[in-house]
Amino acid sequence: MLELQSIQTDIIKADHLTANAGERVLLSGPSGSGKSYFLRILADLIPWQGSIQLDQQPVNGFSGPEWRRQVMLVPPESHWWLPSVGDHFSHPRQAAVEQLGLDPAILGRDPQYLSSGEKQRLAVLRAFDRRPKVLLLDEPCANLDPDRTSLMEDMLTGWCKEEAGLLIMTSHDPAQRQRMADRHWQIQDGHVIDQGDSQ
Numbered sequence: 001m002l003e004l005q006s007i008q009t010d011i012i013k014a015d016h017l018t019a020n021a022g023e024r025v026l027l028s029g030p031s032g033s034g035k036s037y038f039l040r041i042l043a044d045l046i047p048w049q050g051s052i053q054l055d056q057q058p059v060n061g062f063s064g065p066e067w068r069r070q071v072m073l074v075p076p077e078s079h080w081w082l083p084s085v086g087d088h089f090s091h092p093r094q095a096a097v098e099q100l101g102l103d104p105a106i107l108g109r110d111p112q113y114l115s116s117g118e119k120q121r122l123a124v125l126r127a128f129d130r131r132p133k134v135l136l137l138d139e140p141c142a143n144l145d146p147d148r149t150s151l152m153e154d155m156l157t158g159w160c161k162e163e164a165g166l167l168i169m170t171s172h173d174p175a176q177r178q179r180m181a182d183r184h185w186q187i188q189d190g191h192v193i194d195q196g197d198s199q
């Protein structure tokens with residue numbers, strides 16, 4: 001589904017990586033190794049050389065906005081620009097909001113008063129609404145306690161299964177990798193290496 005070949009920038013290299021629909025790929029590496037940067041390459045937000053294909057179609061076969069709708073990055077700091085949280089969703093999301101451990105009344109609130117963890121969970125739900133094929137998440141559980149982390153992991157796993165979506169997420173947590181990873185990509189000395197399903 002997603003295939004990368006000979007990716008090269010000043011900071012990151014990747015020889016050949018593939019990931020399939022429905023998979024959960026966990027991206028690890030030391031702090032500052034380039035995990036967030038690599039997600040930005042996949043979203044075609046920074047210059048890079050090489051080849052990235054989605055369903056055998058190269059990036060340049062898509063307009064920029066269409067590529068980023070299909071290969072969607074949710075950064076750790078999400079942006080909210082409408083008066084209430086619910087205004088950002090195309091259809092009612094009460095059930096999903098509850099599944100993430102949030103009070104559905106949050107949909108009526110002003111986004112500027114949300115906590116980091118609330119914003120993080122709602123940003124993922126908002127991304128689901130746009131039906132991406134690939135979801136790129138930068139530490140989606142960074143601001144969540146263990147219970148909410150577990151709810152988020154269940155929701156992400158459900159999305160991969162139900163939508164045949166490909167999830168690529170960064171994580172510093174080996175236990176999370178053990179729970180979630182169908183495939184483990186690791187950044188070592190500037191190279192992104194597929195460690196298979198090794199935990």
Ligand SMILES: Nc1ncnc2c1ncn2[C@@H]1O[C@H](COP(=O)(O)OP(=O)(O)OP(=O)(O)O)[C@@H](O)[C@H]1O
Pocket residue numbers: 011029030031032033034035036037038046
């Ligand atoms: N657009 C860019 N151009 C050049 N260098 C960049 C760019 N974006 C990030 N960097 C640099 O790339 C390096 C890796 O940063 P990045 O944020 O990707 O690390 P990370 O692995 O996600 O770290 P952490 O685990 O601490 O979040 C940093 O030195 C950063 O300054």
